[in-house]
Amino acid sequence: MRIYQKILWVIGIVVLGILSVGTILVITEVIPRFVIIGVLTTLHEEMMISLISFIVFGFFLGLAIYLPFTLKREEDGVFVSLKNPQGEVEISQKAICEFIQRIGKEIKGVEDVKASIKPGEEGMDVFLSLSTWAEGEIPRLIDEVQTTVKNYLNQTIGVESVREVKVKVNRILYKKEGDEKKA
Amino acid sequence: MEEKKKNYRVDKKVVINLVKNSLAKIEGIYSLKKNLWREEIKIKEKETEMEIELGLIVKEGCYIPQIVQQAQKDVKEEIEKTLGIPVTKINIRIRGIKSLKRTNQGG
Numbered sequence: 001m002r003i004y005q006k007i008l009w010v011i012g013i014v015v016l017g018i019l020s021v022g023t024i025l026v027i028t029e030v031i032p033r034f035v036i037i038g039v040l041t042t043l044h045e046e047m048m049i050s051l052i053s054f055i056v057f058g059f060f061l062g063l064a065i066y067l068p069f070t071l072k073r074e075e076d077g078v079f080v081s082l083k084n085p086q087g088e089v090e091i092s093q094k095a096i097c098e099f100i101q102r103i104g105k106e107i108k109g110v111e112d113v114k115a116s117i118k119p120g121e122e123g124m125d126v127f128l129s130l131s132t133w134a135e136g137e138i139p140r141l142i143d144e145v146q147t148t149v150k151n152y153l154n155q156t157i158g159v160e161s162v163r164e165v166k167v168k169v170n171r172i173l174y175k176k177e178g179d180e181k182k183a
Numbered sequence: 184m185e186e187k188k189k190n191y192r193v194d195k196k197v198v199i200n201l202v203k204n205s206l207a208k209i210e211g212i213y214s215l216k217k218n219l220w221r222e223e224i225k226i227k228e229k230e231t232e233m234e235i236e237l238g239l240i241v242k243e244g245c246y247i248p249q250i251v252q253q254a255q256k257d258v259k260e261e262i263e264k265t266l267g268i269p270v271t272k273i274n275i276r277i278r279g280i281k282s283l284k285r286t287n288q289g290g
Binding site: 079082084086087088089090091092094095096098099102155156157158 | 234243244245246247248251252255256259272273274275276277278279280282
């Protein structure tokens, strides 16, 4: 989701919240009815205020129609295309990321992986954030993770060019003495 | 709901069943992606031909481009052989990669 879409979502949610709170306050008579009647009368009589209200609430209506489509577009839009003569072939980015996370976790020394990908013309960029166990050398582990992910993307998914696998180590976990003895 | 071709009609359900049968025979395919109400199969009817769109979940450990190509070939052959309707395009979206290890552990 893009930043402007996130801002629109925040606006939509805040407006919904304000309207809900306002309605509850009117129903419970915390806001007296004559205030509402007064506001509505002003809206009706003052041409300028009426016009501004029309534009503002028109915008909210547009927002209510537009926001559900942003979810739909996000779900449909994130696909990686593969070359195929018999028709279009696409793989969802979600499927690829889940796959990378799964194979990453199978590597010894890796506790957790979060993955995201960015397909481009020169090849696919993969971003990984790792939680690792403090055993062995981390640079070697990262190297193994990068090679494994690259190989799997190539051999399973058919991504011909993986440009870069960027790894960020987020956490290093330490095993307790009791755990080591058990192991 | 029904497909027209010259002097006979074929119900979409028939096409869907043919697609499902073809896919069931392919080793690397786990299932069709299920949406809220139904599976992800879209049949686009044209005058004398058809296009098909499929959402698939494949098994881990297989080479996806090969499975996809196999699926396209098998579905096309099955429909053309059985119904005599040319299939011009089979568009496939891979919606998931199923880990069989996890399935086996779970079951």
